Amino acid sequence: MDNCKLCKSRLANKTGSHLIPHFLLKRIDNEIGKPERNKELGFTIGELETTSYYGQSVLPEKLNEIYGELSDDEIAKNSIPLIVDHYFCTDCEKKLSKIESEYAKTLIKKGIDSEIAPEISLLFWISILWRVSISKKQGLILKDKEEELLRRILNKYLNLKIENIDSDSLKKDIECQNLSYRLIRCPDYSKSEATYLFCHPSHKMPYSIILDEYVLFFYFKKGHVDNLIQSFFGFENGLKGTRINTVLVGENKIIYEKKTFKSCLENLVNFITDNRLKKYDWLFDEVHKKMGGQGSQMPALLKQNIVNRLIFDEKQLGRKFTFKSLVIAMYEEMKKYAP
Incomplete structure (x- = not known):
């Protein structure tokens, strides 16, 4: 068994780890109307083929509707790409879970202000970007030094208790101060429309991710902000000059109307x-x-x-x-x- 990818010191003994937090992932790939765990029923769209996967609690009747009869070999080979085994140790899994639970509270904050401490929101989005990258399966792969930087920050500052996170040191950390992001959200879009996980494979300044009803633009250097405007299905329109989120500034979102958000996602589908x-x-x-x-x-x-x-x-x-x-x-x- 390998060591944990986060702390690198303890054995990676955890199974069933979510690379994308369940509170967001369930809105993308769970069976419609089934928010529980193990109810995944999703599709991965590759360049030449579309593959699919399902959770162990999806009823046989539903599986028969989607697949017809499944062979024993097909059942044995079924795997969910964003749920992994032996990536993390128990402690690091719990630390990631704590930051996810804290950020999940912002789902009800549908205005511009997420009303969350800036260091918490930054750690949350760092954890998403880092986990997507280490999977090497979602198209977005950070440079080695960027991936290691995020790992080092997460390992240093995540804690088993939110109140024990060293916010003062985090805010003074020069490595953290260079990081920033912008966040688009279309509140409640996923209640009535299909959503996606899409990581642009070539965008680096900023790294760009569509995740459910959120769009993340992540910058590793201050000089990258507004230095290059990359086409991202229309989500980049009007982005330049808007406020960035940092470890020192509380998270503000760019709120999209449903019609505009849907139009951009249609551009994604066409792409x-x-x-x-x-x-x-x-x-x-x-x-x-x-x-x-x-x-x-x-x-x-x-x-x-x-x-x-x-x-x-x-x-x-x-x-x-x-x-x-x-x-x-x-x-x-x-x-x-x-x-």
């Missing part, structure tokens, strides 16, 4: 769709060449027929858009052209 189609196009051409087809590109009509077969296939939702379904669709359409 993901376009990226998927580009990857399909590349794959189809590669297969076409390896199969000895004429020219370097698969005929456009054949490509469209493959995509249409995927889209209009009446498979259960959990079976659609997997790589296996893609291979079958290619085979079924390409064999029509066999001599």
